[in-house]
Amino acid sequence: MIKNKKRLMFFKMISLSLLRRRSRMIVALLAIVVGATVLAGLVTIYYDVPRQMSESMRSYGANMIFTPDGTDSLTDEMIERALSYIPARDLDGYTPYRYENTTINKNPVTFAGVDFDGVKKTAPYWNVDGAYPTRDGEVLIGANVAKTFNLGVGDKTVAVSSIEITEDVDESLIPDYEIIEIDGVKSADHELPIKVVGIIQTGSSEEDYVYLSYSDVEYLTAKHRGYDLVEVSVNSTGGLESYTTSISNGVEGLRAKLIKHVAASESAVLTKLTSLIFIVTAVVLLLTMICVATTMTAVIAERRKEIGLRKALGASNLSVVGEFLGEGLLLGGVGGILGSVLGYVFAEIVSKNVFGGSITFLWWLIPVTIIASVAVTGIACLIPIRSAVDVDPALVLKGE
Amino acid sequence: MASLLELKNVSKIYGDLHALDDVSLTVEKGEWVAIMGPSGSGKSTMMNIIGCMDKPSLGQVLLDGKDISKESQTSLTTIRRDKIGLIFQQFHLINYLNAVENVMVAQYYHSVPDEKEALAALERVGLKDRAKHLPSQLSGGEQQRVCIARALINNPEIILADEPTGNLDEANENIVLDIFRQLHKEGTSLVVVTHDPEVGEVAQRTIRLEHGKIISDEKNENFVE
Numbered sequence: 001m002i003k004n005k006k007r008l009m010f011f012k013m014i015s016l017s018l019l020r021r022r023s024r025m026i027v028a029l030l031a032i033v034v035g036a037t038v039l040a041g042l043v044t045i046y047y048d049v050p051r052q053m054s055e056s057m058r059s060y061g062a063n064m065i066f067t068p069d070g071t072d073s074l075t076d077e078m079i080e081r082a083l084s085y086i087p088a089r090d091l092d093g094y095t096p097y098r099y100e101n102t103t104i105n106k107n108p109v110t111f112a113g114v115d116f117d118g119v120k121k122t123a124p125y126w127n128v129d130g131a132y133p134t135r136d137g138e139v140l141i142g143a144n145v146a147k148t149f150n151l152g153v154g155d156k157t158v159a160v161s162s163i164e165i166t167e168d169v170d171e172s173l174i175p176d177y178e179i180i181e182i183d184g185v186k187s188a189d190h191e192l193p194i195k196v197v198g199i200i201q202t203g204s205s206e207e208d209y210v211y212l213s214y215s216d217v218e219y220l221t222a223k224h225r226g227y228d229l230v231e232v233s234v235n236s237t238g239g240l241e242s243y244t245t246s247i248s249n250g251v252e253g254l255r256a257k258l259i260k261h262v263a264a265s266e267s268a269v270l271t272k273l274t275s276l277i278f279i280v281t282a283v284v285l286l287l288t289m290i291c292v293a294t295t296m297t298a299v300i301a302e303r304r305k306e307i308g309l310r311k312a313l314g315a316s317n318l319s320v321v322g323e324f325l326g327e328g329l330l331l332g333g334v335g336g337i338l339g340s341v342l343g344y345v346f347a348e349i350v351s352k353n354v355f356g357g358s359i360t361f362l363w364w365l366i367p368v369t370i371i372a373s374v375a376v377t378g379i380a381c382l383i384p385i386r387s388a389v390d391v392d393p394a395l396v397l398k399g400e
Numbered sequence: 401m402a403s404l405l406e407l408k409n410v411s412k413i414y415g416d417l418h419a420l421d422d423v424s425l426t427v428e429k430g431e432w433v434a435i436m437g438p439s440g441s442g443k444s445t446m447m448n449i450i451g452c453m454d455k456p457s458l459g460q461v462l463l464d465g466k467d468i469s470k471e472s473q474t475s476l477t478t479i480r481r482d483k484i485g486l487i488f489q490q491f492h493l494i495n496y497l498n499a500v501e502n503v504m505v506a507q508y509y510h511s512v513p514d515e516k517e518a519l520a521a522l523e524r525v526g527l528k529d530r531a532k533h534l535p536s537q538l539s540g541g542e543q544q545r546v547c548i549a550r551a552l553i554n555n556p557e558i559i560l561a562d563e564p565t566g567n568l569d570e571a572n573e574n575i576v577l578d579i580f581r582q583l584h585k586e587g588t589s590l591v592v593v594t595h596d597p598e599v600g601e602v603a604q605r606t607i608r609l610e611h612g613k614i615i616s617d618e619k620n621e622n623f624v625e
Contacts, residue, residue, distance in 0.1 A: 002512045009504060009513040013497070020496035020534075309492045312453065313550075314481020314509040316474065393480075394453040 014326040028295035029335055032373055035288030036339020040369040041346035042277045044362055048347070050270055051235070052355040062122040062231035062259060063240060066247070069255035073226030082251045083232070086243055090235045093121025096227035098217055102161040104149055111159065111210045113217030122231040126206065129153065130198030136216055140198045142207035151196050159192045159210070161220045173222040192220045285376055292380035296328060300384050307388050308395035317389045324385045325378065332377030336370030343369060403462070404429040404558060404589050405450060410459035412445045419445040420456070421612035427558070432580065432590040434603035441609040443593045450591060451484055451560050452476040464557055481510050485551030489563035491543040493535040499546045500531040503553050510554040521549040525579055541572025548579055558589040565599055577602055
């Protein structure tokens, strides 16, 4: 009961000091609010931007590839095992590629069997004039292929694959074809009528390929086999290097590698951003501390008579320090609450303007911001408050 | 009457300056003493020493029989809090606390803040209806009465007043002196430092200081109990 009454009086004194002298304390409060806002805002950005950055960087395509390592191709089982090393939340998409050499109008062209739904995730930068294939016999062709064969969207042609009849050929896929035998080597020309539904423009090597479904590639080559390459799109917040090492060591016959130009630019941007956030936060907190310390020094100088009076009334040095520190900490707490809300607004504005997306509200950041504000204010108050201890109570007896 | 305060050969020396020079005096319990003298006579130094805010260079100060001249600052703070009520010329109310809160501050450092008791103290000085007013909303006389209520709230052994009417008009001076008379009747010991002869004359006893020495110590023949 006694302690409660004393505690109540303590809070009354420190809160009334702030409320009824707000014109003086508003400068310190503003400094704390600005500091807390920047802290909360930048920490929110620090936590949310790698996710947003990763999403943005995903538009540049896959950042990891799997290739065979001592084997002819990659099987579904190998790919599945490799992907199990990447947490589902970090795996944005993947596309296995099966390349085959074939001809159009007797000119060699490389065909690539793909899953078009996967391609949309791992190669979102493909600029497709037309549409993605939706049924067998439909293909996407690169701009260079279109130019070479004078093909446009909607045009039809025939792809021809010369198949050497070996043990791994599925003859059920070529029942009606004439098998030619020269010097004991059996072969057959297998045809696949194709229709161009889209033309790809990327400005890169993709423009030299014809893309079609796995089943069409299989039909054309009459061979069941695995994949030559898998493009994987991974959100890089989890650490790409560690994934590639684990996968390469864990899956026999498969090697995981980073696509350096994409992964490295992500990593470089994130590192620079993180450094910038740390520096700005540290500078702003330091400035906040200096502003609070300056204000508190002025406040204590102004209130020397009040301190003298309190001592004359029997306040110990500890009580005086406690009261001024209490005022500082209360100010820090209020600044922290306001700053954590304004920090979210600040981060949201930055996020919308820079990344075009909304930011995730981090609930745990509210107590962290309040504690940080209180700590910064407390440290800033310590030096000025020390001077309060030196005030002589006899000061109040000396008149003006 | 038993001695409440006793100064035995007290000197306060700053370099070559003897602010108090071998002063001895006794204040009995319930006595009302006025200390008078011109500026630089040593009044403030004596107030500081009696009020436990300073220590003598030489001599002994006994408060309620206890020698306080060699006590530490912490002990002096405790003695001041428990035994002395201070009244100031400039009132020294905390400007962001209202009248009753200002009285409660003294309770806060002494024991337990109690609004009812603080209101009763304000009622005693005729200010209960002004309890929720800030110092800036009170007249000088009212502020001094709040200061008196604050000095009384912890039932101190002695009230020490430094020029209590120095900033007041005549009407308010009379109100304050009436309160002092009432306190004296109730048995409160009062030491009032003043240069105002009218305030000095209404005390039971007047001590005059000059150049750090007591030059006279007289009972007031016209004193009305």
